[in-house]
Amino acid sequence: MSSLSRDDVAKLAGLARIEMSEEELVALSNEFTVILDAVARVQEVAGADVEATSHPLPLRNVFRADVVVPSLTPEEALSGAPAQEEQRFRVPQILGEE
């Protein structure tokens, strides 16, 4: 049986930039263990004779011809943007902060 320790959860929370209390870290590490147990159960059921599926449909490389079709105008595409500049979405700077 695999499990995730409190410290593992703290590391994941740090990566995700989510602040968590000590109680939350302990509670989540317990919940992760339940989920990992569920994974283990699925592995028991899916024997060697069951082919791995990544998708419910037997689809492969769905292509279409590269033709121009009507699309949104820049004004329409940006109609919900909180801020815009030169027909682009303007977002807060996240790199190169001082």
Next chain:
Amino acid sequence: MIRSTAAEMAAKLVAGEVTSLALTQAHLDRIASVDADVHAFLHVDTEGALAQAAAIDAKRAKGEKLSPLAGVPLALKDVMAQKGIPTTCGSKILEGWRPPYDSTVVANLKKNDIVILGKTNMDEFAMGSSTENSAYGPTHNPWDLTRIPGGSGGGSSAALAAFEAPLAIGTDTGGSIRQPAAVTGTVGVKPTYGGVSRFGLVAFSSSLDQAGPCARTVLDAALLHEAIAGHDPKDSTSINAPVPQVVAAARAGDVKGMKIGVVKELNGDGYQAGVRARLKNPLSFLLKLALKLLKYQHLTLNTHLLLIT
């Protein structure tokens, strides 16, 4: 009038006994009188619905050939993009957003002249099973306002049960159409994945999400399914094959020789006597129709947890 089935409403529209405008107004009136208690709707598009209805009546008056559900009103789950209409997914994050385009489901509804009354409440981003987790407050079960209408599509199921709409759209990742239907005594189907386009459906879990029909009868659900289903080049997982003829199947009602899977665990602990009876009665009814019942074991609860994690 609002208590008829969608098929009956459609027949009256064809016969000229009622106009889409009157039918739409009757449902808007019903919403105005009961939705303060039920809270099925997040947004009611009174003006848009009436304009659409009037346009359909005009087409019919000119003798244009219309689709089977033309003029019948519908409630749309707030997870589907509709051009110019607020689309929030039950979240404050999307508050004020008006999509600049129609989802394929909405485009198909419009093409079939189905009148869209407004957007229905849901658990935030469809993550929930009770419609208590909407940022805009819970929806209540019309049968008993102290109870939940199921979820995440509790707004759509409650709108049907409260006769605020004869048809509704739901989306189902791990039960969000089927469970609210069960909890409100209505009909809801999760179509085969790829049967209905996901274009313009705000994703929860892309390889499981599927939009589908909600109604008060099986025939109404089948009619709605044939209106919204079909191949869509904008969704690469859309099935490129003819839509199964579910309306003909619903009208024929022939279930002889079918095999029905029954989840063994439903006989297990934790179910109230009334719930057990509701399961047992239809099973004995189906057996009388010479169906084969296959019992199988189920890992849904665990696997669902896995798949959405």
